[in-house]
Amino acid sequence: QVQLVQSGAEVKKPGASVKISCKASGYIFSSFYLHWVRQAPGHGLEWMGRINPKTGGTNYIEKFQGRVTMTRDTSLDTGYMELSGLTSDDTAVYYCAVPGVETVSEAFDSWGQGTVVAVSS
């Protein structure tokens, strides 16, 4: 079955960068966009952007432009999300998610388990 397995929790200092991985299995990695969603404490879900694993093409939301980089390694069926210039506002749980593997839709029917990123001096 479809599995998305993310890397472990991270603690970072302000100004640092964090890179989270998302290892996919159970489906053809290059056939479905890989998305990243985060949830900060006390806040709702926030879509950050997506990568086309086949082409490497990306879309990011404006607030993260210049700070986020989504990449992939198709030989490892793994996607990555790197966020730089961390502040305490970036403390959150980060999820990778894939739409439409199980359902014929653009809904996220597969999610990673989440990666906690804590930013603290």
Next chain:
Amino acid sequence: DNQLTQSPSSLSASVGDTVTITCRASQTIYTSFNFNWYKHTPGQAPSLLIYAASTLRRGVPSRFSGSASGTNFSLTINSLQPDDFVHYYCQQTYSVPWTFGQGTKVDIK
């Protein structure tokens, strides 16, 4: 961006009650294909409940249902069960950036 205004932000109900959560889009979503609902239990990843506005994901109990009318979308939960007292989010994928509603917390009265 297509903002989704989800209401209420929280509600209190009892086991067995029926509740409805609504989402209103700031821009027209011309196809119901691009509207979804999720359940989010603290400490777990979100879970898809309904996609394409009204299609129940396989394995999701039939007490959950979704509907659409113009720019308004609704999630109804009939006969609330103990596992249903969590957060719910709507989502649109019609236009980039994809957006979520701000969420509804359903707690026990």
